[in-house]
Amino acid sequence: MEWSDDGIVLLARKHGESSAIVSVLTAEHGRHAGLVRGGSGSRMRGVLEPGNRVRITWRARLEEQLGSFTQCGMVANVSAGLLDDPLRLAALQALCAVAEAALPERERHGAVYAGMLDLLGTLDSVAWAGGYVRWELALLADLGFGLDLSACAATGSNDNLTYVSPKSGRAVSASAGEPYRDRLLALPGFLIGEQRDPGVGDVAAGLALTGYFLDHHVLAPHGKALPLARGRLLDRLGR
Amino acid sequence: MSGSEIEQLVQLLAKLPGLGPRSARRAALHLLKRRENLLEPLARAIAAAAEKVRACSVCGNLDTRDPCLVCIDPRRDAETICVVESVADLWAIERTASFRGRYHVLGGVLSALDGIGPDDLNVGGLVKRIGEGGIREVILAMGATVDGQTTAHYVTDRLQGAGVVISRLAHGVPVGGELDYLDDGTLTAALKARRPF
Numbered sequence: 001m002e003w004s005d006d007g008i009v010l011l012a013r014k015h016g017e018s019s020a021i022v023s024v025l026t027a028e029h030g031r032h033a034g035l036v037r038g039g040s041g042s043r044m045r046g047v048l049e050p051g052n053r054v055r056i057t058w059r060a061r062l063e064e065q066l067g068s069f070t071q072c073g074m075v076a077n078v079s080a081g082l083l084d085d086p087l088r089l090a091a092l093q094a095l096c097a098v099a100e101a102a103l104p105e106r107e108r109h110g111a112v113y114a115g116m117l118d119l120l121g122t123l124d125s126v127a128w129a130g131g132y133v134r135w136e137l138a139l140l141a142d143l144g145f146g147l148d149l150s151a152c153a154a155t156g157s158n159d160n161l162t163y164v165s166p167k168s169g170r171a172v173s174a175s176a177g178e179p180y181r182d183r184l185l186a187l188p189g190f191l192i193g194e195q196r197d198p199g200v201g202d203v204a205a206g207l208a209l210t211g212y213f214l215d216h217h218v219l220a221p222h223g224k225a226l227p228l229a230r231g232r233l234l235d236r237l238g239r
Numbered sequence: 240m241s242g243s244e245i246e247q248l249v250q251l252l253a254k255l256p257g258l259g260p261r262s263a264r265r266a267a268l269h270l271l272k273r274r275e276n277l278l279e280p281l282a283r284a285i286a287a288a289a290e291k292v293r294a295c296s297v298c299g300n301l302d303t304r305d306p307c308l309v310c311i312d313p314r315r316d317a318e319t320i321c322v323v324e325s326v327a328d329l330w331a332i333e334r335t336a337s338f339r340g341r342y343h344v345l346g347g348v349l350s351a352l353d354g355i356g357p358d359d360l361n362v363g364g365l366v367k368r369i370g371e372g373g374i375r376e377v378i379l380a381m382g383a384t385v386d387g388q389t390t391a392h393y394v395t396d397r398l399q400g401a402g403v404v405i406s407r408l409a410h411g412v413p414v415g416g417e418l419d420y421l422d423d424g425t426l427t428a429a430l431k432a433r434r435p436f
Contacts, residue, residue, distance in 0.1 A: 074424075
């Protein structure tokens, strides 16, 4: 078995003295792990930092084996450009940690990969924060838990959508949701195209929204919790 | 094939970094052949290290004294603290003989992968040392990795308002390095950290 693909490094775990088990989100083969010989060495360590874009060749005798990334060349060093920026570095770590935790192994998720690629390209711009929340929404949709933000679940109108129902994942208008506001999740306007540049509060509300569905529908059924790195991103945004 | 003591020796040696079962067997045989001038002195040195070496209660360095020799050396600059991830990094900086201040060993870096959070690092000890006064500069000497720099940012946040200068090691072209052979990440960092010449 052998294939080559483009990918984004999600994590590298030291294995033995010099090797590493690396998880990569690939374009055609989904989230895929493999052994990189010499992956903990000085030559490869910089390549295997989270967020870096790589071109890999995976090889194994049988498909069900872990296999090795026999070639792992850097396409773009994304992480190096963000080391000086604590907020964007936290976003990069959260992005990789969420993809690692939420995506099933060896299942193609082209939209998630493409969204992540776009986001990595915009992490150094001002638009990254809204883009990050939209990426988590797209991740939920790709995993089958997409939110319906087009119209109010109660009235069918698309005016003044302010909440999201945690039960149905559908938007709720301000008037219909008012009696239940304590039990509904806030829907920031930038997710329904009302504003271009969301403020910190909007981004935090967006992350709370996607975090709820990621936690309850994607991670908890597998005994997982939201990654620590995502919590650190929220902490940084709150400052 | 051999007694249980030899097997145990081989098994323990095989756990050392850089040694596998085969090289551990060679090392054991080498030690046993040089009983008086290698095996017994080594056994005594290991026993003494196990008995006496402790982590310094001030900086986290390993030494037979507490506080360690670095912390009590009056010729060192007591106003500058270099924060490192591990004792191995402390030794690496000491080998250069270019830093004459004191150290603080964090005992790791923040790592979401390994579940290492702020409470697992010795940051509280650093904040306490600085709170006691007399510190002018803190040098953050973490690796140029995502986890290393995340830790550096976290330590910087914790030290805000402490009234100390916070600096970090430069990232860029290594001495003797030719640009053509550098990876693009290092070159990007070097360009970002350029300075007037």
